[in-house]
Amino acid sequence: MSLPLDGIRVLDLSRLLPGGFCSLLLADFGADVLKVEDTGMGDYIRWSPPYYEGAHDTAKSALFLSLNRNKRSIRLDLKNERGREALLRLIAQHDVVLESFRPGVLDRLGVGYERMREVNPGIVYCAISGYGQDGPKRDASGHDMNYLGLIGLLGLTGELGGEPVQAAGQIADLGGGALMAAFGIMAALRERDGDGTPAHPGSGEGQMVDVSMADGALSWLAMVAGAYFADGVVPRRGELPLAGSLICYRPYECEDGWVTLGALEPKFWQAWCRGVGHEELVAAQFERPGSAAHEQVKKIFLTRSRAQWEEFASKHDCCLEPVLELDEALESPLVRERGMVVEFDQPGAEKPVRQLGIPVKLARTPGEHARLPGPALGEHTEQVLLAAGYTQEEVDELLQSGAAAGPAESLQSVTFRA
Numbered sequence: 001m002s003l004p005l006d007g008i009r010v011l012d013l014s015r016l017l018p019g020g021f022c023s024l025l026l027a028d029f030g031a032d033v034l035k036v037e038d039t040g041m042g043d044y045i046r047w048s049p050p051y052y053e054g055a056h057d058t059a060k061s062a063l064f065l066s067l068n069r070n071k072r073s074i075r076l077d078l079k080n081e082r083g084r085e086a087l088l089r090l091i092a093q094h095d096v097v098l099e100s101f102r103p104g105v106l107d108r109l110g111v112g113y114e115r116m117r118e119v120n121p122g123i124v125y126c127a128i129s130g131y132g133q134d135g136p137k138r139d140a141s142g143h144d145m146n147y148l149g150l151i152g153l154l155g156l157t158g159e160l161g162g163e164p165v166q167a168a169g170q171i172a173d174l175g176g177g178a179l180m181a182a183f184g185i186m187a188a189l190r191e192r193d194g195d196g197t198p199a200h201p202g203s204g205e206g207q208m209v210d211v212s213m214a215d216g217a218l219s220w221l222a223m224v225a226g227a228y229f230a231d232g233v234v235p236r237r238g239e240l241p242l243a244g245s246l247i248c249y250r251p252y253e254c255e256d257g258w259v260t261l262g263a264l265e266p267k268f269w270q271a272w273c274r275g276v277g278h279e280e281l282v283a284a285q286f287e288r289p290g291s292a293a294h295e296q297v298k299k300i301f302l303t304r305s306r307a308q309w310e311e312f313a314s315k316h317d318c319c320l321e322p323v324l325e326l327d328e329a330l331e332s333p334l335v336r337e338r339g340m341v342v343e344f345d346q347p348g349a350e351k352p353v354r355q356l357g358i359p360v361k362l363a364r365t366p367g368e369h370a371r372l373p374g375p376a377l378g379e380h381t382e383q384v385l386l387a388a389g390y391t392q393e394e395v396d397e398l399l400q401s402g403a404a405a406g407p408a409e410s411l412q413s414v415t416f417r418a
Contacts, residue, residue, distance in 0.1 A: 003030025004365045008189065011036055011090055012071070014100035015043045017170060018128045018177035018213065020067035023098055025182045027070035028358050028367040034094075034384060035073040035375065036087065039405040042075065042377040043068075054350040058377035058408050065374040066355045069344060074385070075378035075405035082403035084111050089388050092119045095206075096185055100128045103138050113208050123206040124188040128177045132212035144213070147172035151218040160238025160245075160289065176216025184209035238289075247294045248285045251323060252301040259301065259309045262319035275316035276300050344370035377408040 008031040012023040020043070027033040037043055043064065051060040059065070077083040088111060091097060097116060099106060106112040113125045130147055131137035137150075148154040148171060149164075158165035188209055194202025224235060238244045248263045263269040266285065273281040278300065284293035304312065306322045313320040324332065330341055340359070343352040358367040381404055385395045398404040
């Protein structure tokens with residue numbers, strides 16, 4: 001069975017999380033993703049513990065493998081003219097370029113978007129950056145928390161009067177960067193290729209996809225910003241209806257842990273109140289934390305364990321669920337039966353690699369998580385260059401000159417490259 005993105009060829013020049021997760025989504029659905037790494041250490045995440053012992057030194061990191069299954073790897077020195085020539089030859093044969101450098105880096109090297117367009121007018125060039133390809137923060141460094149702080153999301157997260165609370169997941173990196181980039185790439189490919197009908201033949205031209213993680217994360221506040229634009233009331237931390245200001249929509253401590261109550265609709269709140277035998281609380285649904293009703297609700301939750309509240313929720317439809325630790329969540333029936341924990345064999349590893357599965361389920365053409373193991377650094381350099389039209393003699397010359405590099409044997413055999 002063919003995969004939905006069979007035939008789409010992607011050059012991934014990015015490192016770490018946002019670009020890696022974006023190209024992972026494309027790879028799991030069949031895109032041919034080639035990591036273009038430097039001739040030093042490559043993608044830094046390769047060296048992050050913990051490790052799957054027995055696997056190749058450059059492909060044993062659990063963090064690296066979690067983002068880089070179904071991909072291949074080539075090493076090129078883009079500061080070397082012949083390395084840049086090799087990149088441009090590959091660009092002529094690919095559909096998509098994905099990068100996450102600071103704006104202008106590839107332009108300064110002579111292989112920016114305009115140069116790529118010269119060799120392949122159909123190239124879709126996606127640049128993920130913190131603050132976008134233009135604007136006052138274009139050249140600033142940053143990480144997930146910085147972006148969330150600047151766009152107001154971090155400041156709105158937490159309890160009234162308390163400190164801003166960092167989320168355990170990287171909202172800007174993934175939700176604002178990786179997902180937006182994947183969507184932008186698919187939209188640009190659709191515009192280029194059309195739908196195969198005379199009415200929509202496609203332009204045949206690629207374009208730049210400018211993804212700012214700050215922009216993307218700000219879009220998560222669509223309703224919050226919409227309300228502010230309408231009424232002019234500035235929301236504060238702990239005062240948003242969906243972020244802590246309603247007693248019907250909060251986490252609550254119970255006898256042996258925590259549960260979540262999401263009883264926004266009156267029918268759910270009424271089901272909870274009547275289930276616990278406190279009809280008088282029905283009218284208090286939208287009261288604020290700190291009220292007498294809130295104190296009463298807190299005391300009620302403390303009278304039962306998580307398991308007892310789960311049993312309660314099975315009998316009373318009130319949007320109540322336990323707060324699980326990660327190990328509990330990964331072993332839960334929900335995660336297991338939805339196929340969200342998968343395994344594959346990494347060459348040499350002493351045990352199967354376990355990681356998260358594919359979150360989007362297509363009925364006819366589902367993705368495949370185990371087409372290829374995670375690539376060793378530069379594992380496919382020679383293969384890729386030969387397929388690009390270089391002769392064996394030319395490939396040998398590229399390797400000897402340092403314009404390209406083959407497989408790295410271990411951490412000791414590589415050096416850091418900025």
